[in-house]
Amino acid sequence: MSDIVIRAQHLGKQFRMLAIRENYQTLAKTLNQAILSPLHAAQRLAGRRPPKPRPPSTMWALKDISFEVKRGEVLGVIGHNGAGKSTLFKILSRITQPSEGYVDVDGRVGSLLEVGTGFHSELTGRENTYMSGAILGMKRREIDRRFDEIVAFSEVGRYIDTPVKHYSSGMYLRLAFAVAAHLEPEILIVDEVLAVGDAAFQRKCLNKMDEVASSGKTVLFVSHNMSAVLRLCHTGLLLKQGRAIHYGTAAEVVAKYLEQSIQLSGQVSFDLSARPRERVRDVAFTGARVLDAEGKASPTVLVTQGCQVEIDFRVRAPIRYPQISIRLWNNQGICVLVSTNMDHDLDKLNAMIDPGQYTTRCPLPPDYLRPGSYLIDLVAGIPNLQHLDEQAQCLGFEVLDDGSVDSQLAQNRPGIVAPVFSWVTQKQG
């Protein structure tokens, strides 16, 4: 028995780029081609027809990916959307074949990607649990054994014998996640992006994922939360546009990822109309930027000048005053601080807000952040009640050293922040 349970060698997956919304051909087209192409070839020979159009362009969703995972290892797979993470997982879970290279997999691969797979709206919660369990590869006896646990986790309680079409979307997702979460495959793919439901259940999902990832199982862990990756993963694989940018320890990979992300500009805007309607709640971010001391949007700010984070959000309906938070991450994946628009004015907790477009600003004082690059998460919500919007690591900026105390004295001090405090010294006799 080998200690290595996954070994990928030069794995690649090529997709043919078809015209938009044309995933399948029609028979007529194929027949036409078959009948006409000898004709076309003859015409081409006679020089009457333009040369054959170029073959459909192809694209590599994955290219030359090699890595190994040992038994019990947690591998963090990091990358922006479209980097090839899901293609990689589809290959590992045998849904699709690689176009080149190979991967050896020792053990069954299960995934928390498969939330709600096989659910049918006409079936009851109980029936769907068995159905979905069977599709995900559980034996009937296994489901029998874990059934009560699944129901308890999903919190659907006595509605378990009601057709799921009568469930709220939250209940539906909770049950679906519960089934997937109680699989016991040898190798598990955990995708944190898929934490579902309301804030409380999301926390429960994340805890469950943490639990799985730290239980000694072999796990491939996907997350945009760099501190979770650092906490749970041993090794990391950073993907960008289908290529492996870096493969190494989790810490290295996180640092690389943040470095890459921070090459973003100092401003960002969010197109609400591009999002599915149900994903846009009553409060939604429309944009954010980092302002330098002169009030200009800029990806770089100076240590001694400080900066401001300016956030635009839209309120669609009268609602309780939202708490707007920023989470500030440094390039080590450490959360430096969380600050919210209510911290200095807790009375707002019970206030209301009118519909409209709002802008809020959070000043970050000079001589406070260490030089280096930072990422910002934006979170909007009503404390302990409702999650409204979240934009993870959407904004990056760099603090340049224009003469911090540390560099002036060349002391190389440790610490996450480097604030300059006004010490008071008195002579005591």
Next chain:
Amino acid sequence: MTDQSGQNPLNLDLNIDYDAPLLSPTALRLRPTRGWTALRLRELWEYRELLFFLTWRDIVVRYKQTLLGVAWAIIQPFMTMVVFSLFFGGLAKVPSDGIPYPIFSFAALVPWTFFANGLTQASNSLVGSANLIKKVYFPRLIIPMSGVLSGLPDFLISFGVLLGMMIILGVFPTAASVVWLPLLLLLALITALGVGLWLSALNVYYRDVRYIVPFLVQLWMFASPIAYPSTLLPQPWRSIYALNPMVGVVDGFRWSLLSAGQAARTFPGAELLGFNWQPIGIAAPPVALVLISSMAALALLFSGIAYFRRVEKTFADVV
């Protein structure tokens, strides 16, 4: 051709060693395959519980939120029988081997409906399960299989109606002929699956199949001895005709259920309804027809499986 480095799909710079040793004997190597692949029937057996669940789901869901529910299983063949009896049996005087036309046609419509529905279900099954195919691995063969199998309860119900008609009309099979029924049903199942595999896989790539299937089923019905007896065809045409596996199924069903003839029984008005069937005794079993049909059905099945296996690896990318 100009050099398009990086665009070449057969870029062999990597020198991938596909024959490198496996991690362990239990490991699975996932790699590109081309052409024909193994049938992997053992894997199919390992997933039998899933086949059961998918079939069960199809059955449970089929008649949910319908007014008449399971009655549809009877209405479909029964109404066809009534229409056939009126037009073919009554007006056109199509011969029926001396058997009362209603039961002559119904004995054929029961296996035929099972076949036609199974074929239709199977053909649309892969496209209908696109979200399963894209999200989780299991042997894809299970999907069209469950489509065909889910027609079995409907078959049993309409078969019950057929038995009821036989009792009313006093038609009884012999014990020796009736034991062949399960095998004839299996023949219908194999045929439906064989064609269903071809069409379901083609449907993934060519959605035209969706429009072809109803038409195909209709044509196929008239190419099978449902409304008329196969004895209308002289030899050797009848043997060629049996290359349509449903010829063997339908003739087999009729022989197995109706060949023993009708008990001497009359009831008021029986002759007005055309029930003046003379007992014909045990007719010769259609051995040759059924054998030819079985060969054709097996050829359909194995070619269907082979084609399905060949193309299934790209289902998830296309569907």
